[in-house]
Amino acid sequence: MKLMELCLSDGFGGLELYAAKVIRHYSLQGVPCVAVIKQGTLLDRRLEQDGIPRHTLAVRSAYFPLIAALKLARLIRVTGITTLHIHSRRDLSLAVFAKLLSGASPRLVYTRQMALTRPKFDVWHRFLYRQVDAYLTITRKLEQDARKFLPLPAARIHTLYYGVPKPSPPAEELCRGFFEQTGLTPGKMTIAIFGRVETGKGQHLVIEAVCQLTREHYDLQAVVIGHVMDETYMHTLKAQVSKAGCEAVIRFAGFHPEPPSIMGCFDVVVLATKDETFGLVLAEAMRAGTAVIGSNAGGVPEIIRDGETGLLFESQNAKALATCLRRLLDEPELHTRLAQQGEVFADRQFSEEKHFERLTAHLAGTS
Secondary structure (H helix, E strand, O other): OOEEEEEOOOOOOHHHHHHHHHHHHHHHOOOOEEEEEOOOOHHHHHHHHOOOOOEEOOOOOOOOOHHHHHHHHHHHHHHOOOEEEEOOHHHHHHHHHHHHHHOOOOEEEEEEOOOOOOOOOOHHHHHHHOOOOEEEEOOHHHHHHHHHHOOOOHHHEEEOOOOEOOOOOOOHHHHHHHHHHHOOOOOOEEEEEEOOEOHHHOHHHHHHHHHHHHHOOOOEEEEEEOOEOOHHHHHHHHHHHHHHOOOOOEEEEEOOOOHHHOHHHOOEEEEOOOOOOOOHHHHHHHHOOOEEEEEOOOOHHHHOOEOOOEEEEOOOOHHHHHHHHHHHHHOHHHHHHHHHHHHHHHHHHOEHHHHHHHHHHHHHOOO
């Protein structure tokens, strides 16, 4: 297999992180892998830091990228690419035209990570999807939506859950240092929420729930970890903490370069997004042996089996989240059981090694 990873996205969220991860994996495995990205993006800089060669490509029109497609088709021919792997819907037209113009007919595999919201059975999308050889979704729910909304044979649509590495237990010094740096108190139940600081991630729900329990005299604290994407929202969160009078139990830690390395330092990791397609942070926390709570929406119920591998709460409902946290505080044995069972489940379901075994089979057409 000679692989081309195409990702021209400007951002650097889960989609781009996954593309970087796939490029890094196959490059390290010695699989011929050509990375094609957009110059100057965070993905470009991440690959540069990793010392991974890449080609850059500019596209003027996402719908009819003929000039870019001709350049990409030539690269496909010159490098002998057998599989073209894409991650963003904006790259679909480019990939299809490049495939057709290359004369090499590489296998086209599309990993879909974002939600599908409407049917695409018009002539244009029928033309595009006719060239997609395998369509990989990151949850069963997304697979069901793909079968409903896309002009693809069911046999070409497959669920492939993310894989995450098994972290080593964090050293006591690492956790102690993080707690000291952020002003957290050792010995208290500590809740962490990881992710970009923006309204959709729901940090305000965690703050409201923790402040409520503090007023009920429960001994707990919370830390918000992530890059601030919305300064206005950040100011709102700090005002919320001040108004509730719970400055002593809420900390803002900012960006952390390797979240999985510290997940084992906390008692609970919460995902409070309104409607998360997957919820990678949950799988990472579970593999670290930390109990998890997630909003009952999107793909999260596929990760958390309520009462077995974690707890679910009604999306956008801070009182429901507080109820979940209260259960873990009142029932230490439940907290321990959920953490243990969650780890066993995640080790089986979200193994990085098994993920790449299955991905390789889909890319090579041997699945």
